[in-house]
Amino acid sequence: MKRFFRVIELCTCCLCVCLTDGTGQVKKGREQGMQATSVRESGVKEAVTIEKFVKPTAQRYKGMFNVYVQEGRYFVEIPKRLLGRDIAAMQVLAKGSAQNKRADTQLLGYAGDPLSTRLIRFEVGRENEVWLVEPETDKWVKDTTSEIVRLMKATERKPVAMIFDVKATGDESVLIDMTEVLLTDNNIFSLKDMKATLGLGGYQADRASVAGCSVFPDNVVFRMIKCYGAGAAPQLSPFAREEKVEQNPTVWELAVSLRLLPEEPMRPRYEDKRVGYFVVKGTEYGDSLKMKQATYACRWRMEPRPEEVEKYKRGELVEPRKPIVFYIDYDIPEFMIPHLIEGVRDWEKAFERAGFKNAIVAKRMPQPEEDPDFRPEDARNSIISYKASPIGNAFGLQTSDPRTGEILGARISLFHCVRDLLQKWYFAQAGAVDERVHHFPFPEEVMGRLVRYLVSHEVGHTLGLRHNFYSSSTYSVEQIRDKDYVKEHGHTASIMDYARFNYVAQPGDGIALEDLVPRLGEYDLFAIEWGYRYFPEMKDEQEEKAYLRAWTTRQRTENERRFFGTEYDARNPRCQSEDLGDNNMKANELGMENLKRIVKNITDWTEGDDTFGSIQAEMYKGVCDQYLKYITHVVNNIGGHFVYDKSRSEGAGMDMPIGREQQKEALAFLDKHFFHAPEWLFEEHLTDVARMNKVRVMRMLYGMICKQLAGSFLKMSEQEQVEECTYTLRECLDDLYGMIFTEVLNNQPVTSYRRELQRMYVASLRGVMARDFVDNPAITSLIFEQLERIKADARKAGKKSKDFMTRAYWDSFEF
Secondary structure, rough: OHHHHHHHHHHHHOOOOOOEOOOOOEEEEOOOEEEEEEOOOOOOOOOOHHHHHHOOEEEOOOOOEEEEEEOOOOOOOOEHHOOOOEEEOOOEEEEEEOOOOOOOOOOOOOOOOEEEEEEEEEEEOOOOEEEEOOOOOOEEOOOOOHHHHHHHHHHHOOOOOEEEEEEEEEOOOEEEEEEEHHOOOOOOOHHHHHHHOOOOOEEEEHEEEEEEEEOOOOOOEEEEEEEEEEOOOOOOOOOOOOOOOOOOEEEEEEEEEEEEEOOOOOOOOOOOOOOOOEEEEEEOOOOOOOOOEEEEOEEOOOOHHHHHHHHOOOOOOEEEEEOEEEEEOOOOOOOHHHHHHHHHHOOHHHHHHOOOOOOEEEEEEEOOOOEEEEOOOOOEEEEEEEEEEOOEEEEEEEOOOOOOOEEEEEEEEEEOOOHHHHHHHHHHHHHOOOHHOOOOOOHHHHHOOOOHHHHHHHHHHHEEEEEOHHHHHHHOHHHHOOOOHHHHHHHOOOOOOOOOOOOOOOOOOOOOHHHOOOOOHHHHHHHHHHHOOOOOOOOOOOHHHHHHHHHHHHHHHOOOHOOOOOOOOOOOOOOOOOOOOOOOOHHHHHHHHHHHHHHHHHHHOOOOOOOOOOOHHHHHHHHHHHHHHHHHHOOOOOOOOOEEEOOOHHOOEEEOOOOOOHHHHHHHHHHHHHOOOOHHHOOHHHHHHHOOOOHHHHHHHHHHEEEEEEHHHHHHHHHHHOOOOOOOOOHHHHHHHHHHHHHHHHHHOHHHHHHHHHHHHHHHHHHHHHHHEEEEEHHHHHHHHHHHHHHHHHHHHHHOOOOOOHHHHHHHHHO
């Protein structure tokens, strides 16, 4: 019986290979099961020695794998000691920008962009074969001596992606031909993974070619030319400027780095949700009866040199064994260079908190004559690059070892038009107090400081840090108007917040100009110490975890500015993008005052503009965008809640509804600045130069905000059902009615703006009844009551009104 089951097991294992024809279409081979690309040839002859196979005329590249280019084909010699070793196949675009027109949401597709990364191994296959497999990256065995290891190996299913014939052998190596996989469309050596992101159509195999290779002691880089037909148009966001983006046939030069991963992986660090790091996720297997879900923080491998470990233990600053180095692209505008270097160096003091000096540096990318072995497309190199793009944006991306979270490399991209975006942001938020920006273009000292802030933020992402939208709320409005306090602490606790610039500061506050821009704060120093403090005295990651959990609790107890808040919860008014202070209404009231100053002077402050006023129009649109941000911040206080990630030892209070007074304060703000249209914002000469119709603009804004208000009703109703709520949905609806339908109650004429507001509000109520919460009587009954009240009062107001337009409006009002 045991023999029978052994035969079944062997048969099952033999059904684990499936061949493809090189185009991604599965075809039947000798055996079926997992998908694979086959590069086998019929009638394979017995392998010869590598020395005899490789001709004297072949080009030879020596390194991790020796590569021989012979008669147009790429033969790769794999040492047997590296068979079965983990390798990261990391894609980088060597040349891109092949789409003629992009949507604002299409950030990738330029030279230097990192794309997909896959974990692969070359393994011994059947006789005279080498298999390229993709092992499971989300199963982690903590004890290699445990029974679970044997069980996992017995049931492991490693997808075979590619099968190679052994062309020749050496004493300690095998030779395979990789030409076909470099030319076909596959997930590792092509852009198949990125078709939707890049807008690619069908693969054009007849136009593909291999552009070359570079070989290093722990890395091999292949460069390929990949051609695709026109793809489907991208899915645009509702706010995208383009009405239509048409894709075109494209040509790309793709570089794939095969980077040998450490045989002894870095010790991982367990995620703590109270500290915002990007993570890798998987399942940990201990013994045969135990497994658990786990997440590891993404971090660079930061360790002291062996001879300096004792100094590190004594608390002395030491240099890391391998510092983090960013290379600045050749094409960066010259005036930016020193500011980019300073943006990277800003993080030095954070690493010093973790015990390391000279841990992170930036330098110019070497020219070929300075370092002929340096390759920008080599994924091991961390690059700051510049994109000739009309998109106003920047991003920082890092690639991590899926086994441990170790960051292997990073890329920061600055788009050309991000300078225009920075000017628009800064003018709208700080233009009222910084006279240097009252003419265009901005002076280089200002633009340099803004670029430094931008890069410093993106460097934070490449170090593993997520956005921390909570940080700005740990400062009171009074503190960020205090010049001495801001000089010492800045206006936000983290540069990873979207705090932008100090829009709360008023002209008479005396805030120094350099203090209007964010810088590293208390949270950033704390987060880097959490992620990069080295613990040589601790035996494993479990001991580190216990220590760091207790340490984090102490740190947070001592200082609230070390709290982390997600970037994903829009209903939490303490975790909002581009807000400041601990009270949105107080902060944004001051922001509105600054916007009024800017609007009043915007014509004079945009001197240097061209004849048609394009700069004035863009700055004015930036002011309008800022106005909408202030309104949105406040709306999120209505029906919102405060959410905190806490450990059990930190006590209760992880989710608390916002109090009655704060919600009523938010409604009063909306009544003052939004329900009654801001005439100061719509100066005729400004709407004319910007080609804006103020009634149409307010109709759009009223539609957006009223829908957002209606969306808060469910949360308010749920809060009432689970706990005593100080501000009920009924009271909120009554307050909204009194503010939005004032003319009904006071028998006043209705302006065009107010008609738009009332129509959009009623439409949002009808939307709740018809769609969102139709099965929730606690909501629908109240909404129905409000609609009936509006209907009855509007009919009465129509009969009383002496204004013809108002009477006609009420008589024709749709419910």
